[in-house]
Amino acid sequence: MDRKEVIRLEGLTKSYGGEDVLKSINLTVYQGQIVGYIGPNGAGKSTTVKMMLGLVEGYSGSISVFGTDIQDQDHLYKRRIGYVPENAEIYDSLTASEYLAFVAGLYGIDEEEALDKARKLMSQFDIDQVIYSRLSSFSKGMKQKVLIISSLLHNPDLLFLDEPLSGLDANSMLVVKEILSQLAAQGKTIFYSSHIMDIVEKISHRIVLISGGNVVADGTFEELREQNKQGSLEDIFNDLTGFHQHKQIASEFVAIVQGVSS
Amino acid sequence: MSDFMSLRFLDRFEKGFNKVGIEYPLLRHILKIKLTMDSRRIPTVYSQQKVDESKDKNHFLRSLWIYALYGLAVVPFLFFADQYFFQMSIIFGVLMFILMTSMISDFSAVLLDIRDRAIIGPKPINKRTLSAAKMIHVSIYMFFLTTATVAVPLVVSLFSMGIGFFLLFLLEVILLVMLILVLTACIYIFILRFFDGERLKNMINYIQILLTIGIFIGYQVVIRSFEFIAMEINFTPAWWQLLTPPVWFGALHEVILQGERSIFVIILAVMAILIPILMMILYVRLMPTFEHQLQKLSHTEVGVKKRQAKWKKTFVKWISPNKEERSVYYFARSMMKSEREFKLKVYPSLGFAIVVPFIFMFSMSQASSFDDLRDGNSYYFIYFSLLVIPTIFSMVKYSSGYKGSWIYEVASIQHRSSIYSGTLKAGLVTLFFPVFFIQCIVFLWLFSYQIFVDLLVVLMSSIIYSTASLKVLSNRAFPFSESFSLAQHKESGKVFGLILVIVAFYGLHSVSSLFPNGTYVYAVILFISMIVTWKMTFRK
Numbered sequence: 001m002d003r004k005e006v007i008r009l010e011g012l013t014k015s016y017g018g019e020d021v022l023k024s025i026n027l028t029v030y031q032g033q034i035v036g037y038i039g040p041n042g043a044g045k046s047t048t049v050k051m052m053l054g055l056v057e058g059y060s061g062s063i064s065v066f067g068t069d070i071q072d073q074d075h076l077y078k079r080r081i082g083y084v085p086e087n088a089e090i091y092d093s094l095t096a097s098e099y100l101a102f103v104a105g106l107y108g109i110d111e112e113e114a115l116d117k118a119r120k121l122m123s124q125f126d127i128d129q130v131i132y133s134r135l136s137s138f139s140k141g142m143k144q145k146v147l148i149i150s151s152l153l154h155n156p157d158l159l160f161l162d163e164p165l166s167g168l169d170a171n172s173m174l175v176v177k178e179i180l181s182q183l184a185a186q187g188k189t190i191f192y193s194s195h196i197m198d199i200v201e202k203i204s205h206r207i208v209l210i211s212g213g214n215v216v217a218d219g220t221f222e223e224l225r226e227q228n229k230q231g232s233l234e235d236i237f238n239d240l241t242g243f244h245q246h247k248q249i250a251s252e253f254v255a256i257v258q259g260v261s262s
Numbered sequence: 263m264s265d266f267m268s269l270r271f272l273d274r275f276e277k278g279f280n281k282v283g284i285e286y287p288l289l290r291h292i293l294k295i296k297l298t299m300d301s302r303r304i305p306t307v308y309s310q311q312k313v314d315e316s317k318d319k320n321h322f323l324r325s326l327w328i329y330a331l332y333g334l335a336v337v338p339f340l341f342f343a344d345q346y347f348f349q350m351s352i353i354f355g356v357l358m359f360i361l362m363t364s365m366i367s368d369f370s371a372v373l374l375d376i377r378d379r380a381i382i383g384p385k386p387i388n389k390r391t392l393s394a395a396k397m398i399h400v401s402i403y404m405f406f407l408t409t410a411t412v413a414v415p416l417v418v419s420l421f422s423m424g425i426g427f428f429l430l431f432l433l434e435v436i437l438l439v440m441l442i443l444v445l446t447a448c449i450y451i452f453i454l455r456f457f458d459g460e461r462l463k464n465m466i467n468y469i470q471i472l473l474t475i476g477i478f479i480g481y482q483v484v485i486r487s488f489e490f491i492a493m494e495i496n497f498t499p500a501w502w503q504l505l506t507p508p509v510w511f512g513a514l515h516e517v518i519l520q521g522e523r524s525i526f527v528i529i530l531a532v533m534a535i536l537i538p539i540l541m542m543i544l545y546v547r548l549m550p551t552f553e554h555q556l557q558k559l560s561h562t563e564v565g566v567k568k569r570q571a572k573w574k575k576t577f578v579k580w581i582s583p584n585k586e587e588r589s590v591y592y593f594a595r596s597m598m599k600s601e602r603e604f605k606l607k608v609y610p611s612l613g614f615a616i617v618v619p620f621i622f623m624f625s626m627s628q629a630s631s632f633d634d635l636r637d638g639n640s641y642y643f644i645y646f647s648l649l650v651i652p653t654i655f656s657m658v659k660y661s662s663g664y665k666g667s668w669i670y671e672v673a674s675i676q677h678r679s680s681i682y683s684g685t686l687k688a689g690l691v692t693l694f695f696p697v698f699f700i701q702c703i704v705f706l707w708l709f710s711y712q713i714f715v716d717l718l719v720v721l722m723s724s725i726i727y728s729t730a731s732l733k734v735l736s737n738r739a740f741p742f743s744e745s746f747s748l749a750q751h752k753e754s755g756k757v758f759g760l761i762l763v764i765v766a767f768y769g770l771h772s773v774s775s776l777f778p779n780g781t782y783v784y785a786v787i788l789f790i791s792m793i794v795t796w797k798m799t800f801r802k
Contacts, residue, residue, distance in 0.1 A: 053384045078386035089380040093299045105291040106385040160384075 140167030351512030590684025
């Protein structure tokens with residue numbers, strides 16, 4: 001089968017203050033894939049995504065998106081990308097409708113059309129009653145829903161989702177998971193990072209684990225399970241990142257809380 | 263969302279923007295959102311007062327009257343002799359000072375905002391458009407601020423000096439604003455080039471202090487360019503005048519309206535026109551670099567644990583025996599030392615407070631010789647340093663992390679008053695006293711130990727004054743519990759009133775000195791009232 005390349009990272013290296021955060025990452029993502037990009041805190045997951053969006057400069061190696069190196073194309077490639085940032089960064093003095101109209105405008109979509117679409121999407125998430133309220137009054141989950149909608153208004157071909165499910169309740173999570181797999185079935189590519197292992201395990205076509213600046217695992221969940229002889233993705237994650245002492249840490253922690261010297 | 267006048271005005275230049283590679287529709291779109299956000303007060307997390315949410319108001323625009331007041335101050339110079347050169351140099355000196363300081367303290371936050379990078383950056387927008395949006399956003403406010411400041415002088419000049427003078431004045435104001443905008447941005451570009459991370463954030467504050475001092479000294483230099491000889495004002499050329507923009511504008515006036523033809527003055531006049539335009543072009547070229555370097559602001563470095571000297575701990579224990587108050591003290595101190603926006607707004611005025619008393623002392627006192635000065639009573643000029651107190655306490659309730667203020671409600675604090683008293687002590691000890699004590703040392707050296715009691719009087723006044731300032735300005739809001747967002751401007755009226763209180767303190771002090779031992783009696787009275795005010799304000 002002829003698969004179209006959407007992302008290609010070659011020898012991607014990034015250092016902050018003399019320390020390599022990413023050490024020569026090679027990764028190719030094909031159209032229609034859902035890629036779960038996981039790794040411990042500070043492993044450089046968000047940095048990778050920001051680099052592909054041209055937000056972080058000063059790296060070595062090459063990044064190609066939609067078949068062309070991002071250094072060789074102008075900013076318009078971003079029109080085909082949707083992005084949900086990690087810390088729910090948002091202009092929260094705006095109302096939901098203002099924010100969504102604003103984002104749509106940045107993608108060159110007509111305001112009327114965007115608002116109509118936004119209203120429909122919000123009602124699917126059951127938050128259409130607050131469309132004219134300020135985002136500052138929204139709960140974390142509601143803000144996350146607005147961000148997800150804002151990343152999809154322009155019907156992008158590639159989605160970068162950084163912790164897309166944080167703050168969502170179990171039912172909404174179910175909806176978002178289903179949305180992602182249907183989008184992928186229609187040929188959209190989804191690249192997301194998350195710390196919730198059972199979700200990554202269930203929805204990803206492919207799991208990429210980075211640790212210490214290197215890709216330490218890459219494949220379907222079944223492949224990873226075979227290679228590592230572990231039951232769940234959580235176990236694989238602990239195993240590959242070399243983390244085994246959780247019980248010991250926990251008991252010491254509790255001892256400190258109670259003021260017992262160990 | 264209403265349509266903004268300023269945007270409709272910008273629409274006329276659509277073609278021009280498109281020509282230089284800026285996508286105008288996107289630019290307009292971003293500006294519209296920015297202006298909408300500015301017009302909203304971000305609601306506080308736990309506001310005790312009722313917030314009027316019904317209307318969007320731009321607090322910045324509502325505070326412009328204070329600048330009109332500043333503008334009035336330059337009007338007398340328009341009637342000062344028939345010397346355009348001198349008049350205009352002074353006027354531009356004052357204008358440049360007012361505009362540049364407000365640019366640095368109020369709009370640095372906009373220029374150095376990195377939130378845009380996270381939200382707008384991933385969208386398909388070229389960098390030039392985004393930086394232009396930022397620049398125009400600031401310019402729109404600069405326009406209002408400048409208009410408020412120069413409107414009265416301009417109108418007065420139209421009627422007293424005629425249309426030619428008026429038009430030239432107008433043109434020069436526009437050039438001056440361009441110069442200030444670009445100068446500020448260029449300074450930041452320059453620092454960002456060589457430094458990064460935490461260091462840079464601190465640097466910006468020091469640069470601000472230096473700039474403030476620099477502008478003030480520059481103002482002195484402008485005055486010194488002219489010699490007062492028996493009511494005749496003569497201009498003496500010197501090379502350093504090439505570095506003082508106000509003199510350029512004065513020269514431009516002289517050349518065009520008075521027909522001055524000496525080479526040096528013509529060079530100065532040409533600089534008035536050429537330099538702002540050249541810098542604008544330079545800036546447009548450097549804009550993408552600037553945006554790129556802003557990235558450094560978001561980097562965090564691993565902090566080093568700072569050890570605290572033992573005597574400091576003992577000192578804090580002594581001034582703040584209550585445990586609850588002490589933890590607020592430490593908290594407030596760390597916030598004042600690390601909160602970038604707080605520093606952006608407060609530190610320049612600290613630099614100011616250090617120099618102002620000395621500058622006024624040397625330029626305004628009538629003493630003809632140094633010995634005369636030492637025998638006089640110019641030490642009253644130290645009251646000028648109190649000006650920084652309202653600035654500190656009007657800012658103390660804001661924070662960029664204002665949402666963290668839930669901790670006040672959750673933590674079981676026994677006495678709410680200790681939150682305020684702890685903050686007050688922290689503000690005085692970390693910000694005001696260092697400035698004040700430096701001045702005391704210099705003043706003691708200048709005026710001998712005889713003024714010791716006077717300095718004590720000023721110290722006690724400053725404590726009473728701070729208590730009052732905090733009480734008046736806090737509006738019952740907890741420290742660091744509200745968002746910045748140009749909101750501080752709504753206090754300018756109160757701050758202005760508080761400045762008048764300094765005059766009252768000075769008045770009482772100087773009256774008391776007229777009586778034998780009057781200062782001592784006054785000191786005792788102040789001491790008692792200090793304790794009474796403190797106890798009353800921070801009642802448990």
